[in-house]
Amino acid sequence: MLRNPRYAGAFCFGRTHPSKHADGSLHIHTLPQEQWLFLVREVHAGYLSWEDYEANLAQLRANRQAHGEDRRHGPPREGPALLQGLVICRRCGNRMTVGYHQVKGGKRLYPEDRCQKEHIEEGDDKCCQRLLGVGLDTAIADLLLAQLTPLAIETSIQIHADLQAQVQEAGRLRAQQVERARYAAELAQRRFLRVDPENRLVADVLEADWNARLRELAEVQEQAERQQVAEQRKRSALEQQAIADLVDDFPRVWNDPRSSDRDRKRLVRLLLEDVTVLRQEDAITAHVRFKGGATQTLTVPLSRGHCSSPELIALIDQLLEDFTDAEVAEQLNGRGWRTYEGKPFTAARVLSLRRYHQLKAHSIRLAERGLLSADEAASAYGVCRQTIMQWGQAGLLPMYRVNDRGMVAFPPPDEHAPRKHAHK
Numbered sequence: 003m004l005r006n007p008r009y010a011g012a013f014c015f016g017r018t019h020p021s022k023h024a025d026g027s028l029h030i031h032t033l034p035q036e037q038w039l040f041l042v043r044e045v046h047a048g049y050l051s052w053e054d055y056e057a058n059l060a061q062l063r064a065n066r067q068a069h070g071e072d073r074r075h076g077p078p079r080e081g082p083a084l085l086q087g088l089v090i091c092r093r094c095g096n097r098m099t100v101g102y103h104q105v106k107g108g109k110r111l112y113p114e115d116r117c118q119k120e121h122i123e124e125g126d127d128k129c130c131q132r133l134l135g136v137g138l139d140t141a142i143a144d145l146l147l148a149q150l151t152p153l154a155i156e157t158s159i160q161i162h163a164d165l166q167a168q169v170q171e172a173g174r175l176r177a178q179q180v181e182r183a184r185y186a187a188e189l190a191q192r193r194f195l196r197v198d199p200e201n202r203l204v205a206d207v208l209e210a211d212w213n214a215r216l217r218e219l220a221e222v223q224e225q226a227e228r229q230q231v232a233e234q235r236k237r238s239a240l241e242q243q244a245i246a247d248l249v250d251d252f253p254r255v256w257n258d259p260r261s262s263d264r265d266r267k268r269l270v271r272l273l274l275e276d277v278t279v280l281r282q283e284d285a286i287t288a289h290v291r292f293k294g295g296a297t298q299t300l301t302v303p304l305s306r307g308h309c310s311s312p313e314l315i316a317l318i319d320q321l322l323e324d325f326t327d328a329e330v331a332e333q334l335n336g337r338g339w340r341t342y343e344g345k346p347f348t349a350a351r352v353l354s355l356r357r358y359h360q361l362k363a364h365s366i367r368l369a370e371r372g373l374l375s376a377d378e379a380a381s382a383y384g385v386c387r388q389t390i391m392q393w394g395q396a397g398l399l400p401m402y403r404v405n406d407r408g409m410v411a412f413p414p415p416d417e418h419a420p421r422k423h424a425h426k
Contacts, residue, residue: 011048140344
């Protein structure tokens, strides 16, 4: 019923084309509408209009997962890839597909966009281009949050139109239910009027059936009216307020942990038409096209997955000479660096990178420069630990942080070092 135009009141011929294989088997090909031999609309009364029939076909094409020349973006799925189905390869113009890398037994998924249409169709060994989608998704999310103000009104109008369409569809279904009940009541009436009055047994049965159908019609009409009033009240109060809240507090809705990946994808598709990307040696150029025709070009540093760039490792090695892990993370965030996930650095992340790349800790570097721990400095200066700490806090003796747990180091004694009881 969804694909056959006869249900829309049309006559057609030539929707399929048979062909024989070399082994003699018959294969039926479905042809596109423009290749049909005949198509005459409004030949007879249909179950649905031609506009509804074409709308159903468009929705089916949009919902396809892996078939067709250009399946557009398809329905939003459960995965974390924010731009699923919206990414277009700038080299060949084909729509890129999404794959996921599983980490920690599938508990975490990292998306990867791949342009592999020619790889699938022609059997080539290489994809046109492939790139990790974490950095690009983060950049697009930041762009949408920054561009919310000029796009908020258009988004709210689209959401309101979708809500209106849902209400109209529900009203149409209720009207059909009432019409079926009215037809059943009228049919029962005609049966009762055609019966022979002398046959009282049959007349009593048909009269009871007629009364039952009339009661069903009254119940259906009353229920439809109640639902219509309730939906009008709900739309005028709750839904209007929800739209206003979305416009005023879009970042809260976006970052709400209750918002699923599928919900965020729906929001993105209300704002974006597509994103054309080109992977270069050290960056990704993304041409973003908004709904309505506005465009913007972004340059995103190339995400290397779990492999941090050599420049980042060299910078961390340099910063560890003067800073602890937490201070190094603060320095990196201040300079605009992000992890491979597009998130700010933390002390735990710096510690992980330092251990993986076998970089010396800040405490070891201070010890190699001859600095002493608090106990060693107290022994060298001939004072107790409390005194050496008081000297450092008062500024009488230089004090260096060793780690993020409050441990400190001091320089060895020299001729300018403070002495015990020197202040008395």
